[in-house]
Amino acid sequence: MVALSTLPMIWIGANPEQIANSLAQLIVSVVDVEFAWVTMGEPAVNVLQAHKRADAQFAPRTPKSDWAKPNARFATEVQPQRKMYGVSVPIGREPGSVLVALCGRSEFPTELEHLLLRVAVNQAAVAVQQWRTEQSLRSEMERREALEAREREQRQREMQRELAHANRVATMGQLTASIAHEVKQPIAATVVGAMAAQRIVSAKPADLDQVRRVLDEIEKAGRRAGDVIDRIRALIKKEPLRKDQLEINGAIREVLELTRGKAATNDVSVQAKLADELPLVEGDRVELQQVMLNLIINAIEALSETSEGSRELLIGTAKTESGDVFVAVQDSGPGLSPVTLEHVFDAFYTTKPSGMGMGLSICRSIIEAHGGRLWASANVPNGATFQFTLPGLPYITS
Incomplete structure (x- = not known):
């Protein structure tokens, strides 16, 4: 016993x-x-x-x-x-x-x-x-912990989306002059075309073929203005995350059009060397354009502080040996110090007097959420390059 x-x-x-x-x-x-x-x-x-x-x-x-x-x-x-x-x-x-x-x-x-x-x-x-x-208690605790972890992850994703949206809105606010310029051009072209059409119609006899050509130009100008507005709405509008198959070069060209006015105002020469026949990538077009928008505006602002030498910005794409899509934003600005290079993607770290330090942190989160990698490097003798990769989709052959 x-x-x-x-x-x-x-x-x-x-x-x-x-x-x-x-x-x-x-x-x-x-x-x-x-x-x-x-x-x-x-x-x-x-x-x-x-x-x-x-x-x-x-x-x-x-x-x-x-x-x-x-x-x-x-x-x-x-x-x-x-x-x-x-x-x-x-x-x-x-x-x-x-x-x-x-x-x-x-x-x-x-x-x-x-x-x-x-x-x-x-x-x-x-x-x-x-x-x-x-x-049983352990299983229940594990179930609750897993549920709480999923809820925390969901809250973090929601907060990340809110921050990303706020960052997009703030960034678009910096492009007010550039956007006004982009919209004003096709509107002006439409007005000029309409006046020309009136003159042609008033002539005796009226040249209908020339009228048709002018009307075609008016239609193109109207579509261009509509496209600019649609891109602005897409970047500002808060929508659920989408996973589409998209061509990165086309998304980059649209961002370049929106930032063209800001580049011209700051006397920045922008060149794009976009590789042909890149693999498609899977992701949210708006979020990936947000990354490009932040990187390009950051580069333009860095170049605006340069008082000597040319102000050049190069946007390049390529395909890596592993089949990924590679994107680089390279500027000839003042460059990045070792300390800045180490902390440039940290949340709330900024070198700008009025900056919040969230843009690059959000960019890295977006790229990592799409299965890619974002990093920065200092150019020699000056300037900086921000680069990222995205998984390329395999080609489907019939």
Whole structure:
């Protein structure tokens, strides 16, 4: 009884297999039987423990079905020319969970031995139930932690989208003059075309072919103005994240058109060397254009601080050996110091007097969310280059 009283402490944190093993060992040593089996249904456990005086090769690995009937007493011949006596005691109320013990003594089990067996299996049943309860609680905690982690991730994504949208709106605010210029040009072309058409129609005779050509130009100017407005709306409007297959060069050209006026105002020469036949990329067009918009405006602002030398900005694309799409924004500005280069993508780090330090941090988050990588390098002798890669989609051939 003293040995049995230590079982609850021994089984703290133990799993059913460990409980079964120690229970079988205890029964063999304390109750002094030749064989002890412990079988459990859920989880499935089957343990055989033999006394050192018994020959385990004569014992089945699993107790026979008629031995394992709950509360059964039986006599059997396990070893040649040797009769043994057995008893089975259920472990808890779960079907299939039972302790079976075999002994060579004909009086086995005595009333005391039967009591010891019942005490032992009752403690084992309690220990297994405690393990199941702990597993259930652990599973529930893991489920809750996973749910909370998903909710935190969702909140972070939502906050990231809000910050990205706010950054786009703020960036577009810097392009007011450039946007006005881009919209004013096609509107002016439309007015001039309409006046020309009126003059042609008023002539005697009217040149209808020339009227048609003028009307075509008016239509093109109107479409161009509409395209500019659509791009502005797309960048400012808050929409759910989209995953489209898109051609990066086309997205870059649209951003270059929006920033052309700002570049001209700051006397910046912009060149684009966009590689042909680039793989398509999968992602959100607006977010990727936001990255280009931030990088180009940052470069123009850096160049505007340059008082000597030319102000040049080069936008380039290429295909990497691994099939990814490579994009670079290179300027001839004052460059990046080692400290700035180390922290340029940190949130709230900025070298601008009025900057918030969120633009480049958001850019890196967007590129990483699209499976790519964004980094910066200092040019020699001056200037800086911001580069990123995006996974290229494989070509589909028919």
